[in-house]
Amino acid sequence: MVTIKVDVSDGIAPIPIRVFINHLENNEDDSKFSRDESFEESFDLNGGKYSILVTGKNNPGSSTQISVSGECLAGPVPSKPQKRVKPSYAVLFNLEV
Numbered sequence: 731m732v733t734i735k736v737d738v739s740d741g742i743a744p745i746p747i748r749v750f751i752n753h754l755e756n757n758e759d760d761s762k763f764s765r766d767e768s769f770e771e772s773f774d775l776n777g778g779k780y781s782i783l784v785t786g787k788n789n790p791g792s793s794t795q796i797s798v799s800g801e802c803l804a805g806p807v808p809s810k811p812q813k814r815v816k817p818s819y820a821v822l823f824n825l826e827v
Contacts, residue, residue, distance in 0.1 A: 732800035732827060733741040735811075736784060739792040742767045747786040747794075747827040754779040772800070775827050782806070782823040788814065 736747055748762035753759035755778040785797050796819075797811035807823030812821045 732780075732782075732798065732802065732806075732815050732825070733770060734782065734784070735795075735797045735799075736765070736786075737766055737795045738768045738786075738788075739763045739794065740789045743794070744785050744789050745787045747784065750783040750785075750814070752783070754781060758775045777827055779826045782822070782825070783820060784823075785818075785820045787818045788816070790817075791821050794819060796821045798825065800827075802827055 734749060743766060746765045746766055750762045751760060752769065755777065759776050782798055786794060788794055793813055793815040795811050796815045797804040803826045808823065808825040814821065
């Protein structure tokens with residue numbers, strides 16, 4: 731189980747937060763979704779190597795903290811939560827489950 735957590739300091743993002751889950755060894759396991767506000771969701775991923783890309787935009791003067799955690803054979807890299815304060819962001823995590 732892998733958990734993706736996105737915490738928008740204002741609660742609601744000005745544009746949808748987009749998440750792309752890419753199974754690097756099997757395109758049939760790829761998925762994507764978007765959310766308008768902070769979220770924490772868990773996914774039961776098939777075994778293999780993945781990249782997870784989280785993109786979005788901050789309201790002026792606000793920030794977003796992004797983390798990926800769970801039962802991984804390797805990673806996630808980066809392992810610490812990533813805080814973004816710039817107007818727009820893209821954070822890539824690599825892991826193996």
